[in-house]
Amino acid sequence: MTLARADFHELHQARAQAEAQRLFDQKAVLQGAWLGWVASQIYTLRPAEYASMVRRALAHLQELSEN
Template identity: 55%
Template sequence: MSRADFHQQQAEQATREAQRLLAQQATLGPRWLGWVASELYQLSPPEYAAMVRRELQRLTSPD
């Protein structure tokens, strides 16, 4: 499977995962960053974890 195919198949799920992680920010407060790091570390394969990380960045970056 090519990288483009993988990205296309996983894009929607990566966005949902990033939204799930972001939804915990208010609840966890200052502990959120460490929690997110541990959640991202557990994701597999690494290419998918990178997609979720990019989505988190996109969702939290000002326009």
């Protein structure tokens, strides 16, 4: 059974946001090495739809931190 996109999103949203927060929290720790590290972390996430959710949540956190 394949989940509809909206169902998949609803099912995994909280987990994706928590993962994005975990990745974002490492920015201060890793500093200049963070960008390469975070890219490698996102690359390992499956399925691709989940990785995209994490990427969007991470972008949102970065945007909030810059404003």
